[in-house]
Amino acid sequence: MAQIDILKPIKMFGYCFILMGSVVLFMHFLLLQSNDYTIEFKCFVLIISGFHFLAGAGVILKKNWGFHVLKFYLYCLYLALPVGTYIAIKTFKYIEQHKIENYFK
Incomplete structure (x- = not known):
């Protein structure tokens, strides 16, 4: 009998975070040639990308x-x-309903 993975939706959030960080970093390198792309915005994009990773x-x-x-x-x-x-x-309800906090060290 197959066992249901309660943490699967939460892990999917983690994978989505990494995907978002990758997309932001990719767009950063695509836009490096633009003159409208200021140093402040470059730093912001890199910080946000690092946060997502x-x-x-x-x-x-x-x-x-x-x-x-x-x-x-x-x-x-x-x-x-x-x-x-x-x-x-919906995510907070899922976290509360399944006591997800207990699975994190």
Whole structure:
């Protein structure tokens, strides 16, 4: 009998974080030739890309700090009306319902 992986949706968030970081980094290198691309924006893009890589790694490796970064990201996602709010609400309900915090070291 197949066993259901309760952490699969949370791990998918981690993979999505890494994918978002990769896309942002790829776009960064594509836009390096643009004159409108200021140094401040370059730093911002690299910091955001690094944050996504770090958050994704923490969630996939089931680290305690990764769980807290995920929760912080979901709280920020509340402000992305209406789709982000819906995703954050559903994810918080899933985390609470399945006691996901217990799976993180």
